Amino acid sequence: MGKRDPSGPRPAFVTLRDLPGTRVMFWVVGDCPYCGGQHLHPAGNLRTADPSERLGEQPAACDPGRTYELLLPPRPKKKTGKQERRRARREGKLSDRDDENW
Numbered sequence: 001m002g003k004r005d006p007s008g009p010r011p012a013f014v015t016l017r018d019l020p021g022t023r024v025m026f027w028v029v030g031d032c033p034y035c036g037g038q039h040l041h042p043a044g045n046l047r048t049a050d051p052s053e054r055l056g057e058q059p060a061a062c063d064p065g066r067t068y069e070l071l072l073p074p075r076p077k078k079k080t081g082k083q084e085r086r087r088a089r090r091e092g093k094l095s096d097r098d099d100e101n102w
């Protein structure tokens with residue numbers, strides 16, 4: 001306990017939020033890999049900072065002895081991507097069968 005995790009930082013998916021009325025941005029960890037909670041990480045000023053520079057390995061807000069890797073979540077386009085992949089796979093199967101007949 002209290003040891004550093006030898007397997008390295010765990011991925012933590014974040015979304016970018018800005019503070020209404022300000023130019024301050026935050027990366028919000030929605031589901032912390034360690035405590036399951038929500039954490040905010042300042043991402044800098046909207047005008048001067050590149051928030052993506054604050055991604056990557058960061059100390060966990062709930063346990064400074066550990067780090068997690070702030071990552072952007074996969075695009076929410078996932079659903080259509082899955083269907084397209086399935087269709088592509090079916091088409092691939094058909095052409096495979098054609099190859100067998102050939």
Ligand SMILES: [Zn+2]
Pocket residue numbers: 032033034035036037039060061062063
């Ligand atoms: Zn946490």
